Amino acid sequence: MQNYINLPMDSLQTTVGTIFCGRYGSVYKGILNSDKQTVAVKVLNLQESGANKSFLAECEALRNLRHRNLVKVITSCSSIDFKGNDFKALVFEFMQNESLESWLYPSSLEQNDTENLNLTQRLNIAIDVALALEYLHHHYDIPIAHCDLKPGNVLLDNNLSARVGDFGLAKFLIATTGDSNYARSSSIGVRGTVGKKTNQLHVYKQFQPPCYAKMALPHRVMEIVDPQIIMEERDTSSRISQNTEGNVTQECLASILQIGVACSAEGPKERMDIKDVLKELRRIRNVIAQV
Structure with a gap:
Protein backbone atom coordinates (compact mmCIF):
# COMPACT_ATOMS: atom_id res chain seq x y z
CA MET A 1 0.00 0.00 0.00
CA GLN A 2 1.38 3.40 -0.98
CA ASN A 3 1.98 5.95 1.75
CA TYR A 4 1.17 9.65 1.38
CA ILE A 5 2.35 12.85 3.02
CA ASN A 6 -0.57 15.08 3.99
CA LEU A 7 0.04 18.68 2.96
CA PRO A 8 -2.13 21.76 3.61
CA MET A 9 -3.47 21.57 0.06
CA ASP A 10 -6.90 19.98 -0.13
CA SER A 11 -6.58 18.92 -3.76
CA LEU A 12 -3.23 17.18 -3.41
CA GLN A 13 -1.65 14.04 -2.04
CA THR A 14 2.10 13.62 -2.21
CA THR A 15 4.00 10.37 -2.24
CA VAL A 16 6.75 9.68 0.23
CA GLY A 17 10.19 10.15 -1.31
CA THR A 18 11.70 13.09 -3.08
CA ILE A 19 12.53 13.60 -6.74
CA PHE A 20 15.09 16.26 -6.00
CA CYS A 21 16.58 18.10 -3.02
CA GLY A 22 17.91 21.61 -3.48
CA ARG A 23 19.09 24.52 -1.41
CA TYR A 24 15.66 26.09 -0.96
CA GLY A 25 13.49 23.00 -0.79
CA SER A 26 12.59 19.54 -2.03
CA VAL A 27 10.54 18.34 -5.00
CA TYR A 28 8.05 15.52 -4.45
CA LYS A 29 6.03 13.41 -6.83
CA GLY A 30 2.35 14.11 -6.20
CA ILE A 31 -1.14 13.14 -7.32
CA LEU A 32 -4.04 15.58 -7.67
CA ASN A 33 -7.16 14.23 -5.99
CA SER A 34 -9.50 15.78 -8.55
CA ASP A 35 -8.32 14.00 -11.70
CA LYS A 36 -5.45 11.82 -10.42
CA GLN A 37 -2.98 13.86 -12.47
CA THR A 38 0.64 13.21 -11.54
CA VAL A 39 2.46 16.42 -10.60
CA ALA A 40 5.74 17.61 -9.13
CA VAL A 41 5.46 19.56 -5.88
CA LYS A 42 8.25 21.90 -4.85
CA VAL A 43 8.02 22.43 -1.07
CA LEU A 44 10.11 25.35 0.13
CA ASN A 45 12.43 24.95 3.11
CA LEU A 46 11.56 28.22 4.80
CA GLN A 47 14.24 27.69 7.42
CA GLU A 48 16.84 28.34 4.73
CA SER A 49 17.80 31.99 4.38
CA GLY A 50 16.49 33.37 1.10
CA ALA A 51 13.89 30.63 0.54
CA ASN A 52 10.92 32.97 0.96
CA LYS A 53 12.44 35.49 -1.46
CA SER A 54 13.11 32.65 -3.89
CA PHE A 55 9.45 31.61 -3.68
CA LEU A 56 8.26 35.17 -4.41
CA ALA A 57 10.68 35.52 -7.32
CA GLU A 58 9.57 32.23 -8.83
CA CYS A 59 5.86 33.05 -8.44
CA GLU A 60 6.36 36.45 -10.06
CA ALA A 61 8.44 35.04 -12.90
CA LEU A 62 5.99 32.23 -13.64
CA ARG A 63 2.81 34.30 -13.32
CA ASN A 64 2.37 35.02 -17.02
CA LEU A 65 5.05 32.92 -18.71
CA ARG A 66 3.67 30.70 -21.47
CA HIS A 67 6.03 28.69 -23.64
CA ARG A 68 6.20 25.05 -24.62
CA ASN A 69 9.81 24.82 -23.44
CA LEU A 70 9.11 26.14 -19.96
CA VAL A 71 7.82 23.88 -17.19
CA LYS A 72 4.12 24.59 -16.67
CA VAL A 73 3.10 25.71 -13.19
CA ILE A 74 -0.32 24.42 -12.14
CA THR A 75 -0.81 26.26 -8.86
CA SER A 76 0.94 27.64 -5.80
CA CYS A 77 0.22 27.40 -2.12
CA SER A 78 1.05 29.77 0.73
CA SER A 79 -0.51 28.50 3.93
CA ILE A 80 0.08 27.04 7.40
CA ASP A 81 1.01 23.40 7.88
CA PHE A 82 -0.41 21.05 10.49
CA LYS A 83 2.20 22.14 13.02
CA GLY A 84 1.34 25.80 12.66
CA ASN A 85 4.42 26.63 10.60
CA ASP A 86 4.46 28.68 7.40
CA PHE A 87 4.12 26.50 4.32
CA LYS A 88 4.86 27.44 0.72
CA ALA A 89 4.81 25.18 -2.32
CA LEU A 90 4.61 25.25 -6.10
CA VAL A 91 2.87 22.55 -8.15
CA PHE A 92 4.23 21.80 -11.62
CA GLU A 93 3.47 19.37 -14.41
CA PHE A 94 5.35 16.14 -13.88
CA MET A 95 8.18 15.33 -16.29
CA GLN A 96 8.36 11.57 -16.84
CA ASN A 97 12.02 11.58 -17.93
CA GLU A 98 13.14 13.74 -15.01
CA SER A 99 16.12 16.05 -15.46
Missing part, protein backbone atom coordinates in the same frame (compact mmCIF):
# COMPACT_ATOMS: atom_id res chain seq x y z
CA LEU A 100 18.83 16.26 -18.07
CA GLU A 101 21.31 15.83 -15.24
CA SER A 102 19.96 12.36 -14.45
CA TRP A 103 20.61 11.35 -18.08
CA LEU A 104 24.07 12.85 -18.35
CA TYR A 105 25.26 11.85 -14.88
CA PRO A 106 23.19 8.84 -13.72
CA SER A 107 23.75 7.52 -10.23
CA SER A 108 25.31 4.09 -9.76
CA LEU A 109 21.82 2.63 -9.25
CA GLU A 110 20.50 4.23 -12.44
CA GLN A 111 23.55 3.53 -14.59
CA ASN A 112 22.34 0.25 -16.05
CA ASP A 113 18.75 1.41 -16.64
CA THR A 114 19.44 4.79 -18.24
CA GLU A 115 19.75 5.00 -22.01
CA ASN A 116 22.41 7.25 -23.49
CA LEU A 117 21.40 10.38 -25.32
CA ASN A 118 22.74 10.42 -28.85
CA LEU A 119 24.12 13.49 -30.56
CA THR A 120 20.86 14.43 -32.28
CA GLN A 121 18.88 14.11 -29.05
CA ARG A 122 21.38 16.28 -27.18
CA LEU A 123 21.28 18.86 -29.93
CA ASN A 124 17.46 18.91 -29.87
CA ILE A 125 17.55 19.46 -26.11
CA ALA A 126 20.02 22.32 -26.53
CA ILE A 127 17.71 23.89 -29.13
CA ASP A 128 14.71 23.53 -26.80
CA VAL A 129 16.63 25.30 -24.03
CA ALA A 130 17.72 28.02 -26.44
CA LEU A 131 14.09 28.51 -27.51
CA ALA A 132 13.08 28.96 -23.87
CA LEU A 133 15.85 31.51 -23.28
CA GLU A 134 15.04 33.38 -26.48
CA TYR A 135 11.45 33.73 -25.25
CA LEU A 136 12.58 34.95 -21.83
CA HIS A 137 15.11 37.41 -23.25
CA HIS A 138 13.33 38.75 -26.32
CA HIS A 139 9.64 37.84 -26.47
CA TYR A 140 8.31 38.40 -22.95
CA ASP A 141 7.03 41.82 -21.89
CA ILE A 142 9.84 42.21 -19.36
CA PRO A 143 13.05 40.34 -20.22
CA ILE A 144 13.91 37.68 -17.65
CA ALA A 145 17.30 36.15 -16.85
CA HIS A 146 17.01 32.64 -15.44
CA CYS A 147 20.35 32.94 -13.57
CA ASP A 148 20.50 29.24 -12.61
CA LEU A 149 20.54 27.34 -15.89
CA LYS A 150 22.06 23.89 -15.42
CA PRO A 151 21.24 20.25 -16.33
CA GLY A 152 19.33 19.77 -13.08
CA ASN A 153 16.90 22.54 -14.05
CA VAL A 154 16.28 21.20 -17.55
CA LEU A 155 13.47 18.62 -17.44
CA LEU A 156 12.53 16.14 -20.14
CA ASP A 157 9.04 15.02 -21.13
CA ASN A 158 7.99 11.68 -22.63
CA ASN A 159 9.41 12.66 -26.01
CA LEU A 160 12.67 13.98 -24.54
CA SER A 161 11.60 17.53 -25.32
CA ALA A 162 13.22 19.90 -22.84
CA ARG A 163 11.46 22.25 -20.43
CA VAL A 164 13.38 24.81 -18.39
CA GLY A 165 12.31 25.02 -14.76
CA ASP A 166 13.24 26.41 -11.33
CA PHE A 167 12.95 30.18 -11.50
CA GLY A 168 13.93 30.70 -7.86
CA LEU A 169 16.89 32.86 -8.87
CA ALA A 170 15.15 34.53 -11.81
CA LYS A 171 15.84 38.19 -12.35
CA PHE A 172 13.88 40.76 -14.33
CA LEU A 173 16.00 42.94 -16.57
CA ILE A 174 15.05 46.60 -16.83
CA ALA A 175 15.38 48.39 -20.11
CA THR A 176 17.56 51.43 -20.53
CA THR A 177 14.64 53.49 -21.88
CA GLY A 178 13.87 55.11 -18.56
CA ASP A 179 10.30 53.85 -18.56
CA SER A 180 9.36 54.08 -14.87
CA ASN A 181 6.47 51.62 -15.19
CA TYR A 182 8.80 49.13 -16.83
CA ALA A 183 11.33 49.49 -14.05
CA ARG A 184 8.73 49.13 -11.27
CA SER A 185 7.43 45.94 -12.80
CA SER A 186 10.86 44.36 -12.60
CA SER A 187 11.68 45.15 -8.97
CA ILE A 188 10.88 41.68 -7.63
CA GLY A 189 14.21 40.22 -8.76
CA VAL A 190 15.80 37.80 -6.31
CA ARG A 191 18.53 39.25 -4.09
CA GLY A 192 16.38 42.38 -3.95
CA THR A 193 17.90 43.94 -7.03
CA VAL A 194 16.93 44.80 -10.55
CA GLY A 195 19.24 43.78 -13.36
CA LYS A 196 20.30 45.94 -16.27
CA LYS A 197 19.09 44.65 -19.62
CA THR A 198 22.19 42.80 -20.75
CA ASN A 199 21.03 39.39 -21.96
CA GLN A 200 24.52 38.23 -22.89
CA LEU A 201 25.53 38.63 -19.26
CA HIS A 202 23.02 36.03 -18.13
CA VAL A 203 23.11 33.30 -20.78
CA TYR A 204 26.20 31.53 -19.45
CA LYS A 205 27.04 33.76 -16.51
CA GLN A 206 28.02 30.88 -14.22
CA PHE A 207 29.78 28.76 -16.84
CA GLN A 208 33.50 28.98 -17.40
CA PRO A 209 34.75 26.37 -19.89
CA PRO A 210 38.03 24.63 -19.08
CA CYS A 211 41.04 25.86 -21.00
CA TYR A 212 41.40 22.50 -22.71
CA ALA A 213 38.05 23.04 -24.46
CA LYS A 214 39.43 26.08 -26.23
CA MET A 215 42.71 24.31 -26.93
CA ALA A 216 40.89 21.32 -28.47
CA LEU A 217 39.16 23.42 -31.12
CA PRO A 218 38.82 22.64 -33.93
CA HIS A 219 40.81 19.46 -34.60
CA ARG A 220 40.92 17.66 -31.23
CA VAL A 221 37.28 17.78 -30.21
CA MET A 222 36.99 13.98 -30.15
CA GLU A 223 39.41 13.98 -27.21
CA ILE A 224 37.07 15.99 -24.99
CA VAL A 225 33.49 15.13 -26.00
CA ASP A 226 31.44 12.65 -23.98
CA PRO A 227 32.76 9.16 -24.91
CA GLN A 228 29.16 7.93 -25.00
CA ILE A 229 28.54 10.07 -28.08
CA ILE A 230 31.48 8.51 -29.89
CA MET A 231 30.43 4.99 -28.89
CA GLU A 232 26.85 5.60 -30.00
CA GLU A 233 27.94 6.95 -33.37
CA ARG A 234 30.29 4.01 -33.93
CA ASP A 235 27.65 1.46 -33.01
CA THR A 236 24.85 2.89 -35.13
CA SER A 237 26.32 4.36 -38.27
CA SER A 238 30.13 4.27 -38.06
CA ARG A 239 30.21 8.04 -38.47
CA ILE A 240 33.28 8.51 -36.33
CA SER A 241 35.80 7.24 -38.82
CA GLN A 242 38.19 8.45 -41.47
CA ASN A 243 35.51 9.23 -44.03
CA THR A 244 33.35 12.12 -45.12
CA GLU A 245 30.56 11.37 -42.65
CA GLY A 246 32.99 11.18 -39.76
CA ASN A 247 34.52 14.49 -40.75
CA VAL A 248 31.09 16.14 -40.90
CA THR A 249 30.20 14.87 -37.41
CA GLN A 250 33.50 16.09 -36.04
CA GLU A 251 32.97 19.50 -37.64
CA CYS A 252 29.49 19.72 -36.12
CA LEU A 253 30.81 18.83 -32.67
CA ALA A 254 33.49 21.49 -33.07
CA SER A 255 30.82 24.04 -34.00
CA ILE A 256 28.75 23.12 -30.93
CA LEU A 257 31.73 23.49 -28.62
CA GLN A 258 32.60 26.79 -30.29
CA ILE A 259 29.16 28.09 -29.35
CA GLY A 260 29.81 27.22 -25.70
CA VAL A 261 33.17 28.95 -25.77
CA ALA A 262 31.70 32.03 -27.46
CA CYS A 263 28.83 32.25 -24.99
CA SER A 264 31.21 32.21 -22.04
CA ALA A 265 33.61 34.88 -23.26
CA GLU A 266 35.00 37.00 -20.45
CA GLY A 267 33.36 40.22 -21.60
CA PRO A 268 29.53 40.30 -21.77
CA LYS A 269 29.55 42.20 -25.05
CA GLU A 270 31.73 39.51 -26.60
CA ARG A 271 29.22 36.73 -25.85
CA MET A 272 26.71 35.39 -28.37
CA ASP A 273 23.14 36.58 -28.14
CA ILE A 274 20.69 33.72 -27.67
CA LYS A 275 19.09 34.47 -31.05
CA ASP A 276 22.40 33.78 -32.77
CA VAL A 277 22.92 30.67 -30.64
CA LEU A 278 19.55 29.30 -31.71
CA LYS A 279 20.21 30.04 -35.38
CA GLU A 280 23.59 28.29 -35.29
CA LEU A 281 22.28 25.23 -33.41
CA ARG A 282 19.52 24.80 -35.98
CA ARG A 283 22.05 25.06 -38.78
CA ILE A 284 24.17 22.33 -37.18
CA ARG A 285 21.11 20.10 -36.74
CA ASN A 286 20.28 20.45 -40.43
CA VAL A 287 23.81 19.40 -41.36
CA ILE A 288 23.67 16.34 -39.11
CA ALA A 289 20.28 15.34 -40.52
CA GLN A 290 21.79 15.19 -43.99
CA VAL A 291 24.62 12.84 -43.01
Whole structure:
Protein backbone atom coordinates (compact mmCIF):
# COMPACT_ATOMS: atom_id res chain seq x y z
CA MET A 1 0.00 0.00 0.00
CA GLN A 2 1.38 3.40 -0.98
CA ASN A 3 1.98 5.95 1.75
CA TYR A 4 1.17 9.65 1.38
CA ILE A 5 2.35 12.85 3.02
CA ASN A 6 -0.57 15.08 3.99
CA LEU A 7 0.04 18.68 2.96
CA PRO A 8 -2.13 21.76 3.61
CA MET A 9 -3.47 21.57 0.06
CA ASP A 10 -6.90 19.98 -0.13
CA SER A 11 -6.58 18.92 -3.76
CA LEU A 12 -3.23 17.18 -3.41
CA GLN A 13 -1.65 14.04 -2.04
CA THR A 14 2.10 13.62 -2.21
CA THR A 15 4.00 10.37 -2.24
CA VAL A 16 6.75 9.68 0.23
CA GLY A 17 10.19 10.15 -1.31
CA THR A 18 11.70 13.09 -3.08
CA ILE A 19 12.53 13.60 -6.74
CA PHE A 20 15.09 16.26 -6.00
CA CYS A 21 16.58 18.10 -3.02
CA GLY A 22 17.91 21.61 -3.48
CA ARG A 23 19.09 24.52 -1.41
CA TYR A 24 15.66 26.09 -0.96
CA GLY A 25 13.49 23.00 -0.79
CA SER A 26 12.59 19.54 -2.03
CA VAL A 27 10.54 18.34 -5.00
CA TYR A 28 8.05 15.52 -4.45
CA LYS A 29 6.03 13.41 -6.83
CA GLY A 30 2.35 14.11 -6.20
CA ILE A 31 -1.14 13.14 -7.32
CA LEU A 32 -4.04 15.58 -7.67
CA ASN A 33 -7.16 14.23 -5.99
CA SER A 34 -9.50 15.78 -8.55
CA ASP A 35 -8.32 14.00 -11.70
CA LYS A 36 -5.45 11.82 -10.42
CA GLN A 37 -2.98 13.86 -12.47
CA THR A 38 0.64 13.21 -11.54
CA VAL A 39 2.46 16.42 -10.60
CA ALA A 40 5.74 17.61 -9.13
CA VAL A 41 5.46 19.56 -5.88
CA LYS A 42 8.25 21.90 -4.85
CA VAL A 43 8.02 22.43 -1.07
CA LEU A 44 10.11 25.35 0.13
CA ASN A 45 12.43 24.95 3.11
CA LEU A 46 11.56 28.22 4.80
CA GLN A 47 14.24 27.69 7.42
CA GLU A 48 16.84 28.34 4.73
CA SER A 49 17.80 31.99 4.38
CA GLY A 50 16.49 33.37 1.10
CA ALA A 51 13.89 30.63 0.54
CA ASN A 52 10.92 32.97 0.96
CA LYS A 53 12.44 35.49 -1.46
CA SER A 54 13.11 32.65 -3.89
CA PHE A 55 9.45 31.61 -3.68
CA LEU A 56 8.26 35.17 -4.41
CA ALA A 57 10.68 35.52 -7.32
CA GLU A 58 9.57 32.23 -8.83
CA CYS A 59 5.86 33.05 -8.44
CA GLU A 60 6.36 36.45 -10.06
CA ALA A 61 8.44 35.04 -12.90
CA LEU A 62 5.99 32.23 -13.64
CA ARG A 63 2.81 34.30 -13.32
CA ASN A 64 2.37 35.02 -17.02
CA LEU A 65 5.05 32.92 -18.71
CA ARG A 66 3.67 30.70 -21.47
CA HIS A 67 6.03 28.69 -23.64
CA ARG A 68 6.20 25.05 -24.62
CA ASN A 69 9.81 24.82 -23.44
CA LEU A 70 9.11 26.14 -19.96
CA VAL A 71 7.82 23.88 -17.19
CA LYS A 72 4.12 24.59 -16.67
CA VAL A 73 3.10 25.71 -13.19
CA ILE A 74 -0.32 24.42 -12.14
CA THR A 75 -0.81 26.26 -8.86
CA SER A 76 0.94 27.64 -5.80
CA CYS A 77 0.22 27.40 -2.12
CA SER A 78 1.05 29.77 0.73
CA SER A 79 -0.51 28.50 3.93
CA ILE A 80 0.08 27.04 7.40
CA ASP A 81 1.01 23.40 7.88
CA PHE A 82 -0.41 21.05 10.49
CA LYS A 83 2.20 22.14 13.02
CA GLY A 84 1.34 25.80 12.66
CA ASN A 85 4.42 26.63 10.60
CA ASP A 86 4.46 28.68 7.40
CA PHE A 87 4.12 26.50 4.32
CA LYS A 88 4.86 27.44 0.72
CA ALA A 89 4.81 25.18 -2.32
CA LEU A 90 4.61 25.25 -6.10
CA VAL A 91 2.87 22.55 -8.15
CA PHE A 92 4.23 21.80 -11.62
CA GLU A 93 3.47 19.37 -14.41
CA PHE A 94 5.35 16.14 -13.88
CA MET A 95 8.18 15.33 -16.29
CA GLN A 96 8.36 11.57 -16.84
CA ASN A 97 12.02 11.58 -17.93
CA GLU A 98 13.14 13.74 -15.01
CA SER A 99 16.12 16.05 -15.46
CA LEU A 100 18.83 16.26 -18.07
CA GLU A 101 21.31 15.83 -15.24
CA SER A 102 19.96 12.36 -14.45
CA TRP A 103 20.61 11.35 -18.08
CA LEU A 104 24.07 12.85 -18.35
CA TYR A 105 25.26 11.85 -14.88
CA PRO A 106 23.19 8.84 -13.72
CA SER A 107 23.75 7.52 -10.23
CA SER A 108 25.31 4.09 -9.76
CA LEU A 109 21.82 2.63 -9.25
CA GLU A 110 20.50 4.23 -12.44
CA GLN A 111 23.55 3.53 -14.59
CA ASN A 112 22.34 0.25 -16.05
CA ASP A 113 18.75 1.41 -16.64
CA THR A 114 19.44 4.79 -18.24
CA GLU A 115 19.75 5.00 -22.01
CA ASN A 116 22.41 7.25 -23.49
CA LEU A 117 21.40 10.38 -25.32
CA ASN A 118 22.74 10.42 -28.85
CA LEU A 119 24.12 13.49 -30.56
CA THR A 120 20.86 14.43 -32.28
CA GLN A 121 18.88 14.11 -29.05
CA ARG A 122 21.38 16.28 -27.18
CA LEU A 123 21.28 18.86 -29.93
CA ASN A 124 17.46 18.91 -29.87
CA ILE A 125 17.55 19.46 -26.11
CA ALA A 126 20.02 22.32 -26.53
CA ILE A 127 17.71 23.89 -29.13
CA ASP A 128 14.71 23.53 -26.80
CA VAL A 129 16.63 25.30 -24.03
CA ALA A 130 17.72 28.02 -26.44
CA LEU A 131 14.09 28.51 -27.51
CA ALA A 132 13.08 28.96 -23.87
CA LEU A 133 15.85 31.51 -23.28
CA GLU A 134 15.04 33.38 -26.48
CA TYR A 135 11.45 33.73 -25.25
CA LEU A 136 12.58 34.95 -21.83
CA HIS A 137 15.11 37.41 -23.25
CA HIS A 138 13.33 38.75 -26.32
CA HIS A 139 9.64 37.84 -26.47
CA TYR A 140 8.31 38.40 -22.95
CA ASP A 141 7.03 41.82 -21.89
CA ILE A 142 9.84 42.21 -19.36
CA PRO A 143 13.05 40.34 -20.22
CA ILE A 144 13.91 37.68 -17.65
CA ALA A 145 17.30 36.15 -16.85
CA HIS A 146 17.01 32.64 -15.44
CA CYS A 147 20.35 32.94 -13.57
CA ASP A 148 20.50 29.24 -12.61
CA LEU A 149 20.54 27.34 -15.89
CA LYS A 150 22.06 23.89 -15.42
CA PRO A 151 21.24 20.25 -16.33
CA GLY A 152 19.33 19.77 -13.08
CA ASN A 153 16.90 22.54 -14.05
CA VAL A 154 16.28 21.20 -17.55
CA LEU A 155 13.47 18.62 -17.44
CA LEU A 156 12.53 16.14 -20.14
CA ASP A 157 9.04 15.02 -21.13
CA ASN A 158 7.99 11.68 -22.63
CA ASN A 159 9.41 12.66 -26.01
CA LEU A 160 12.67 13.98 -24.54
CA SER A 161 11.60 17.53 -25.32
CA ALA A 162 13.22 19.90 -22.84
CA ARG A 163 11.46 22.25 -20.43
CA VAL A 164 13.38 24.81 -18.39
CA GLY A 165 12.31 25.02 -14.76
CA ASP A 166 13.24 26.41 -11.33
CA PHE A 167 12.95 30.18 -11.50
CA GLY A 168 13.93 30.70 -7.86
CA LEU A 169 16.89 32.86 -8.87
CA ALA A 170 15.15 34.53 -11.81
CA LYS A 171 15.84 38.19 -12.35
CA PHE A 172 13.88 40.76 -14.33
CA LEU A 173 16.00 42.94 -16.57
CA ILE A 174 15.05 46.60 -16.83
CA ALA A 175 15.38 48.39 -20.11
CA THR A 176 17.56 51.43 -20.53
CA THR A 177 14.64 53.49 -21.88
CA GLY A 178 13.87 55.11 -18.56
CA ASP A 179 10.30 53.85 -18.56
CA SER A 180 9.36 54.08 -14.87
CA ASN A 181 6.47 51.62 -15.19
CA TYR A 182 8.80 49.13 -16.83
CA ALA A 183 11.33 49.49 -14.05
CA ARG A 184 8.73 49.13 -11.27
CA SER A 185 7.43 45.94 -12.80
CA SER A 186 10.86 44.36 -12.60
CA SER A 187 11.68 45.15 -8.97
CA ILE A 188 10.88 41.68 -7.63
CA GLY A 189 14.21 40.22 -8.76
CA VAL A 190 15.80 37.80 -6.31
CA ARG A 191 18.53 39.25 -4.09
CA GLY A 192 16.38 42.38 -3.95
CA THR A 193 17.90 43.94 -7.03
CA VAL A 194 16.93 44.80 -10.55
CA GLY A 195 19.24 43.78 -13.36
CA LYS A 196 20.30 45.94 -16.27
CA LYS A 197 19.09 44.65 -19.62
CA THR A 198 22.19 42.80 -20.75
CA ASN A 199 21.03 39.39 -21.96
CA GLN A 200 24.52 38.23 -22.89
CA LEU A 201 25.53 38.63 -19.26
CA HIS A 202 23.02 36.03 -18.13
CA VAL A 203 23.11 33.30 -20.78
CA TYR A 204 26.20 31.53 -19.45
CA LYS A 205 27.04 33.76 -16.51
CA GLN A 206 28.02 30.88 -14.22
CA PHE A 207 29.78 28.76 -16.84
CA GLN A 208 33.50 28.98 -17.40
CA PRO A 209 34.75 26.37 -19.89
CA PRO A 210 38.03 24.63 -19.08
CA CYS A 211 41.04 25.86 -21.00
CA TYR A 212 41.40 22.50 -22.71
CA ALA A 213 38.05 23.04 -24.46
CA LYS A 214 39.43 26.08 -26.23
CA MET A 215 42.71 24.31 -26.93
CA ALA A 216 40.89 21.32 -28.47
CA LEU A 217 39.16 23.42 -31.12
CA PRO A 218 38.82 22.64 -33.93
CA HIS A 219 40.81 19.46 -34.60
CA ARG A 220 40.92 17.66 -31.23
CA VAL A 221 37.28 17.78 -30.21
CA MET A 222 36.99 13.98 -30.15
CA GLU A 223 39.41 13.98 -27.21
CA ILE A 224 37.07 15.99 -24.99
CA VAL A 225 33.49 15.13 -26.00
CA ASP A 226 31.44 12.65 -23.98
CA PRO A 227 32.76 9.16 -24.91
CA GLN A 228 29.16 7.93 -25.00
CA ILE A 229 28.54 10.07 -28.08
CA ILE A 230 31.48 8.51 -29.89
CA MET A 231 30.43 4.99 -28.89
CA GLU A 232 26.85 5.60 -30.00
CA GLU A 233 27.94 6.95 -33.37
CA ARG A 234 30.29 4.01 -33.93
CA ASP A 235 27.65 1.46 -33.01
CA THR A 236 24.85 2.89 -35.13
CA SER A 237 26.32 4.36 -38.27
CA SER A 238 30.13 4.27 -38.06
CA ARG A 239 30.21 8.04 -38.47
CA ILE A 240 33.28 8.51 -36.33
CA SER A 241 35.80 7.24 -38.82
CA GLN A 242 38.19 8.45 -41.47
CA ASN A 243 35.51 9.23 -44.03
CA THR A 244 33.35 12.12 -45.12
CA GLU A 245 30.56 11.37 -42.65
CA GLY A 246 32.99 11.18 -39.76
CA ASN A 247 34.52 14.49 -40.75
CA VAL A 248 31.09 16.14 -40.90
CA THR A 249 30.20 14.87 -37.41
CA GLN A 250 33.50 16.09 -36.04
CA GLU A 251 32.97 19.50 -37.64
CA CYS A 252 29.49 19.72 -36.12
CA LEU A 253 30.81 18.83 -32.67
CA ALA A 254 33.49 21.49 -33.07
CA SER A 255 30.82 24.04 -34.00
CA ILE A 256 28.75 23.12 -30.93
CA LEU A 257 31.73 23.49 -28.62
CA GLN A 258 32.60 26.79 -30.29
CA ILE A 259 29.16 28.09 -29.35
CA GLY A 260 29.81 27.22 -25.70
CA VAL A 261 33.17 28.95 -25.77
CA ALA A 262 31.70 32.03 -27.46
CA CYS A 263 28.83 32.25 -24.99
CA SER A 264 31.21 32.21 -22.04
CA ALA A 265 33.61 34.88 -23.26
CA GLU A 266 35.00 37.00 -20.45
CA GLY A 267 33.36 40.22 -21.60
CA PRO A 268 29.53 40.30 -21.77
CA LYS A 269 29.55 42.20 -25.05
CA GLU A 270 31.73 39.51 -26.60
CA ARG A 271 29.22 36.73 -25.85
CA MET A 272 26.71 35.39 -28.37
CA ASP A 273 23.14 36.58 -28.14
CA ILE A 274 20.69 33.72 -27.67
CA LYS A 275 19.09 34.47 -31.05
CA ASP A 276 22.40 33.78 -32.77
CA VAL A 277 22.92 30.67 -30.64
CA LEU A 278 19.55 29.30 -31.71
CA LYS A 279 20.21 30.04 -35.38
CA GLU A 280 23.59 28.29 -35.29
CA LEU A 281 22.28 25.23 -33.41
CA ARG A 282 19.52 24.80 -35.98
CA ARG A 283 22.05 25.06 -38.78
CA ILE A 284 24.17 22.33 -37.18
CA ARG A 285 21.11 20.10 -36.74
CA ASN A 286 20.28 20.45 -40.43
CA VAL A 287 23.81 19.40 -41.36
CA ILE A 288 23.67 16.34 -39.11
CA ALA A 289 20.28 15.34 -40.52
CA GLN A 290 21.79 15.19 -43.99
CA VAL A 291 24.62 12.84 -43.01
